[in-house]
Amino acid sequence: MRFGGIDIGSRSIEFVVVDDGGRIIQRCEADTGFDPITQAKKLLKSVSYDCIIATGYGRNLFETTFDTPTITEIKAHAVGAKACFNEVRTILDIGGQDSKAIALFDNGKVKKFEMNDRCAAGTGKFLEIMAKTLGYKIDEFGREALTAEKNLAINSMCTVFAESEVTSLIARGENRREIAKGLHIAVAKRAVAMIKRVFNGGLMVFTGGVAKNPCLCQLISEAFGMKIHVPEAPHFVGAYGAALLARDTL
Amino acid sequence: MSEVYRFMWAELGLDLEAHDVLIGVLGKTYRDIYLSQEKRPEGMNYFDFVMSEVHGLRIKELLEEKQIGRKIIGSYCVFVPEEIVLAANATLVGLCSGADFAMEEVERLLPRNTCALIKSSFGFKLGKVCPYLEIADMIVGENTCDGKKKAYESLGNLVENLYVMDLPQVKSDQGRSLLKAEFGRFRAAVEGFTGITITAESLKQAIQTVNAKRKAIHRLSALRKADPSPISGLDALLANQVFFYDNPARFTESVNKICDELEKRVEEKQGVFNEKTPRILISGCPMAVPNWKLPWIIETSGAVIVGEESCVGERGARNLTDDSGNTVEEMMEAITNRYFKVDCAIFTPNPDRLDHISDMFETYNADGVIHYGLQFCQPYLMESMAVEKALEEKNIPTLRIETDYGMEDMGQLKTRIEAFVEQLK
Numbered sequence: 140m141r142f143g144g145i146d147i148g149s150r151s152i153e154f155v156v157v158d159d160g161g162r163i164i165q166r167c168e169a170d171t172g173f174d175p176i177t178q179a180k181k182l183l184k185s186v187s188y189d190c191i192i193a194t195g196y197g198r199n200l201f202e203t204t205f206d207t208p209t210i211t212e213i214k215a216h217a218v219g220a221k222a223c224f225n226e227v228r229t230i231l232d233i234g235g236q237d238s239k240a241i242a243l244f245d246n247g248k249v250k251k252f253e254m255n256d257r258c259a260a261g262t263g264k265f266l267e268i269m270a271k272t273l274g275y276k277i278d279e280f281g282r283e284a285l286t287a288e289k290n291l292a293i294n295s296m297c298t299v300f301a302e303s304e305v306t307s308l309i310a311r312g313e314n315r316r317e318i319a320k321g322l323h324i325a326v327a328k329r330a331v332a333m334i335k336r337v338f339n340g341g342l343m344v345f346t347g348g349v350a351k352n353p354c355l356c357q358l359i360s361e362a363f364g365m366k367i368h369v370p371e372a373p374h375f376v377g378a379y380g381a382a383l384l385a386r387d388t389l
Numbered sequence: 390m391s392e393v394y395r396f397m398w399a400e401l402g403l404d405l406e407a408h409d410v411l412i413g414v415l416g417k418t419y420r421d422i423y424l425s426q427e428k429r430p431e432g433m434n435y436f437d438f439v440m441s442e443v444h445g446l447r448i449k450e451l452l453e454e455k456q457i458g459r460k461i462i463g464s465y466c467v468f469v470p471e472e473i474v475l476a477a478n479a480t481l482v483g484l485c486s487g488a489d490f491a492m493e494e495v496e497r498l499l500p501r502n503t504c505a506l507i508k509s510s511f512g513f514k515l516g517k518v519c520p521y522l523e524i525a526d527m528i529v530g531e532n533t534c535d536g537k538k539k540a541y542e543s544l545g546n547l548v549e550n551l552y553v554m555d556l557p558q559v560k561s562d563q564g565r566s567l568l569k570a571e572f573g574r575f576r577a578a579v580e581g582f583t584g585i586t587i588t589a590e591s592l593k594q595a596i597q598t599v600n601a602k603r604k605a606i607h608r609l610s611a612l613r614k615a616d617p618s619p620i621s622g623l624d625a626l627l628a629n630q631v632f633f634y635d636n637p638a639r640f641t642e643s644v645n646k647i648c649d650e651l652e653k654r655v656e657e658k659q660g661v662f663n664e665k666t667p668r669i670l671i672s673g674c675p676m677a678v679p680n681w682k683l684p685w686i687i688e689t690s691g692a693v694i695v696g697e698e699s700c701v702g703e704r705g706a707r708n709l710t711d712d713s714g715n716t717v718e719e720m721m722e723a724i725t726n727r728y729f730k731v732d733c734a735i736f737t738p739n740p741d742r743l744d745h746i747s748d749m750f751e752t753y754n755a756d757g758v759i760h761y762g763l764q765f766c767q768p769y770l771m772e773s774m775a776v777e778k779a780l781e782e783k784n785i786p787t788l789r790i791e792t793d794y795g796m797e798d799m800g801q802l803k804t805r806i807e808a809f810v811e812q813l814k
């Protein structure tokens with residue numbers, strides 16, 4: 140059998156298919172765009188599967204269109220991260236427009252979680268807009284920030300206010316990499332505070348697209364004095380978790 | 390009929406156009422949230438009717454009471470003793486505070502970071518859409534939280550008949566003396582206002598009437614211990630909300646009638662949701678009509694609500710008033726004793742509330758607790774931290790929600806609540 144998991148996020152859609160042994164047979168992704176269902180349909184057409192579970196913010200829309208079961212991102216990331224790192228106890232997931240910290244029991248079940256409530260401060264969208272303001276591509280943003288020689292303080296975490304703060308720092312002639320570092324420090328602080336509210340000891344894993352950012356990984360690892368582990372393709376962890384749940388429950 | 394009501398609303402000084410909008414939204418919300426539920430008890434038809442006539446027939450009834458000289462007293466809080474009001478042959482009604490209305494005007498009088506409930510009470514006045522407020526001969530404000538007591542200073546400029554009752558903040562002898570003195574002052578005010586002297590007989594009768602209402606609610610609550618629960622949390626909340634609007638005797642009768650039906654359901658193991666559906670206890674701020682947002686999300690996310698640790702719920706209706714006294718003074722003591730037990734978060738410290746939450750968790754066989762705090766409600770939000778800590782020490786899964794009457798956080802809330810329900814399975 141081929142078990143599918145689809146994660147319909149605010150920025151991108153990921154689709155993973157696993158076999159009976161839970162091994163990944165296939166994975167693919169697309170931008171969410173303004174019409175997530177059409178985008179999801181395209182992805183599903185390109186791959187064969189027997190059954191599927193949806194997760195992500197678009198899961199309920201997907202559920203009504205395709206009549207499939209759904210789970211929340213929180214459970215999906217818990218299952219996916221546990222499959223990547225069996226010893227995981229704490230997960231940080233930062234996606235396109237939300238961020239979550241999840242504590243797990245030893246058996247991998249969710250013990251407690253925290254989630255940002257209303258705005259996109261400290262999420263992928265925030266980093267994307269800030270990278271653009273500073274003229275960086277998103278995949279070089281973290282790398283460049285790591286090369287900064289000093290830490291610049293950014294006071295605002297609101298996407299709108301931070302952008303104008305960055306503009307005025309540029310106007311003041313501040314170094315671009317140092318501004319980038321300051322922004323990363325601000326995001327990391329927020330993430331660390333969120334993790335601390337649920338922190339459970341044990342192995343810590345970083346999932347979601349933002350986990351690809353090396354500067355954030357380093358800052359968070361430093362804050363806890365322990366390595367934060369990143370799976371090979373962190374943005375697929377939600378879809379992977381959903382596929383594994385499809386295998387176990389459908 | 391509706392033309393008759395329009396005339397009545399116009400006479401009361403309501404803004405008919407704005408009121409039409411409110412009634413339209415209320416009707417649609419009620420259909421979407423309430424009438425779409427499955428396997429509802431038949432007895433809920435009565436409450437559906439009450440809600441459909443909440444600004445109609447009930448207002449007409451109150452106007453008729455006024456015509457024969459009965460006074461109508463409006464209140465915003467469970468600390469206003471209905472016993473005293475009824476004993477003076479007056480009627481107590483809850484005033485509207487469960488929806489955003491005329492917010493631009495409200496924010497000219499109140500800071501933006503005021504809780505939704507207080508803002509709402511102003512919105513209904515400024516928007517001229519609450520017939521209860523307009524019909525009331527006396528409006529009772531009470532010094533509970535800082536937000537409310539300062540807001541009443543402004544509300545006093547908007548209405549002519551505001552009476553403010555002071556309340557203690559500490560459960561000490563001095564605190565109790567203050568409550569007793571304030572209830573005495575309220576009794577005198579109500580007597581002066583109605584021209585009716587409260588007698589031992591009328592007070593005893595009033596205590597019994599209000600106790601009967603509470604007992605009916607206790608009976609309803611007890612039936613929710615069953616798995617499957619014979620009634621949805623939304624419907625039980627509605628009964629608790631109507632508690633504040635309806636004629637007391639008719640309310641008692643209607644709730645008891647539903648309970649007869651629910652008893653049969655429990656016997657036959659029938660419920661609104663399947664057996665083993667995760668069971669949630671809600672704890673925190675009151676939910677006034679039509680604030681059904683959180684229960685609606687919970688019960689469409691695969692869980693059932695089995696209790697409300699709330700003023701519109703068990704905190705408000707928990708205790709009976711001792712009716713064994715023979716003199717007005719003895720019964721006033723009993724009333725003071727009864728209300729002094731209310732474990733509102735304005736009290737410091739407030740350990741009883743923690744105990745009650747744990748007790749209710751056990752009593753109603755709940756699987757988890759969702760703490761509901763209105764944004765900017767300092768007393769309950771402060772307590773929510775301690776509640777979460779205490780419950781988690783007992784390994785009781787707890788989720789803290791902070792929200793308001795707006796709908797912009799629906800998606801986030803849905804994800805958080807679904808994830809919490811997954812956690813309980």
